[in-house]
Amino acid sequence: MRIDARSGVLLRLPNWLGDLVAVEPAVRALHRAVVEDADGALTLVAPRRLLTLFDGRFDGARRWAVEDGVSGWRGHGTAVLFTGSWRSAWTAVRAGIGVRVGQARDGRGLLLTAGARPALERGAVALSTRRPGSWPRYAPRAVAAVAGELSGLVGVAVADPVPRLVPRxxxxxxxxxxxxxxxxxxxxxxxxxxxxxxxxxxxxxxxxxxxxxxxxxxxxxxxxxxxxxxxxxxxxxxxxxxxxxxxxxxxxxxxxxxxxxxxxxxxxxxxxxxxxxxxxxxxxxxxxxxxxxxxxxxxxxxxxxxxxxxxxxxxxxxxxxxxxxxxxxxxxxxxxxxxxxxxxxxxxx
Missing domain, CATH: 3.40.50.2000 (Glycogen Phosphorylase B;)
Incomplete structure (x- = not known):
């Protein structure tokens, strides 16, 4: 799949600080592909407090706070959902977004047009611990790795996997x-x-x-x-x-x-x-x-x-x-x- 930058791309970013930082390399790669290279429209959606972390970054990208509801989601052709929640996928459906990309787990794949399905741990003992996973628990995956996979599903490679932030x-x-x-x-x-x-x-x-x-x-x-x-x-x-x-x-x-x-x-x-x-x-x-x-x-x-x-x-x-x-x-x-x-x-x- 190739991303259609002109149709408008929405990125639903994580609700947790650490996860938001972890997906920054993917956001940077998508911003370059959509805004810098294709002069397309990009919207970043996250809790209002966390959006401030990107102050001074990603010129040309619109910000939309989760607290402000679904209206800011409308008018986009593609949504890349970096959250794993059912709600974010359903919100993209409600907003009429045609291409919905995210993790296909817990029945959420029914709401997506493309998804990455995580592997199951199937009762194995977690590395360096003594606690076995409860079957069929999903195998632990780094948030940054999942973000890279989702970006890849829309044809954007994350060349630099290191998150980068600068204080104002x-x-x-x-x-x-x-x-x-x-x-x-x-x-x-x-x-x-x-x-x-x-x-x-x-x-x-x-x-x-x-x-x-x-x-x-x-x-x-x-x-x-x-x-x-x-x-x-x-x-x-x-x-x-x-x-x-x-x-x-x-x-x-x-x-x-x-x-x-x-x-x-x-x-x-x-x-x-x-x-x-x-x-x-x-x-x-x-x-x-x-x-x-x-x-x-x-x-x-x-x-x-x-x-x-x-x-x-x-x-x-x-x-x-x-x-x-x-x-x-x-x-x-x-x-x-x-x-x-x-x-x-x-x-x-």
Whole structure:
């Protein structure tokens, strides 16, 4: 199949930060093919907050927020759906889009005109884990690889698989003011956030144990997401009380914007995070990163990224489960993530 650029092409981008970053190489390739080479019309559809990540990028492409409904989908001849949801395929049908390309899974293929069918794991034991897949679970696939396959279905090859992002100049200037007190000293950036009760979030005392053996002369700067300010302030205070140099962004009063987060990553010498969205921002900048894996399977997020990533995977008989909240209690609760943090504590910085 060859893409018809003149008919209008809509790209339904993922709802999650990490997945959106992972499909950026495919977006870049499609933008070149549709807008730069064929002078066609391209529309990017995603949650409003995530669309800001592409500010200053992809000239000529229209932006449409998911929150604004289906009307912005109409008038396109082709939709490439980088989400795996049934709803996105149904929305493309409702909008009258004739060519609908996406992952053909969970009955969704009935709504598509072309699709990539994922392989089934069929009960095999996940690589480097002890947990067998529940038949017929789909085999883990990296989001970036799937995006490349979908682009290929419309005749567009992704030549450069590495995601690339650049912080806006105003965000870079804001971060420079924020870090003035460090006097240009190198620092380690911590992703200190996490939704309350999340299986991928470390508590303050768990962070303290993980960081105890690391260099005391290197400052920590703490970044976090909206609604995670309290935890970041608590960790900064605990680090300071233990003689460490620690600074929560904006004194923990507000979370950095996505572009301020990018600017922080661009300035940091190392980034430490659990397997959450900001990890993928670091990839797009090439920032050396340590990723602590608990309930998630690293195979879902493999990438040809520039960044030097070190993956620290916790061991537990129940991992990876991909559950948002751990159903276990006592010593077994989040055992996988706590084990990853303990392993990180023994690493040399």
């Amino acid at each position: 100049p105003d965000a870079a200037a804001s971060v420079e003011r924020e870090l003035e007190h460090l006097g240009g000293r190198p620092f380690t950036l911590l992703n200190a956030g996490g939704r309350s009760g999340s299986a991928k979030a470390l508590a303050t005392d768990e962070w303290m144990r993980a960081l105890a053996g690391h260099r005391s002369d290197v400052p920590f700067v703490l970044a976090f997401g909206p609604g995670e300010e309290t935890g970041a302030r608590a960790l900064a205070q605990s680090l300071a009380a233990n003689g460490r140099i620690a600074h929560a962004f904006a004194q923990g009063q507000r979370a950095p914007t996505l572009h301020e987060y990018l600017a922080l990553l661009a300035r940091s010498q190392r980034f430490v995070t659990t397997d959450t969205g900001p990890r993928h921002l670091a990839r797009a900048l090439g920032t050396p990163t340590v990723v602590l894996f608990g309930p998630t399977d690293p195979r879902h997020t493999l990438s040809d990224a520039r960044g030097s990533e070190r993956l620290v995977q916790g061991a537990a008989s129940c991992a990876p489960c991909h559950l948002e909240r751990c159903p276990l209690t006592g010593a077994d609760e989040r055992a996988c993530l706590r084990d990853a943090a303990d392993r990180f504590a023994t690493l040399r910085p």
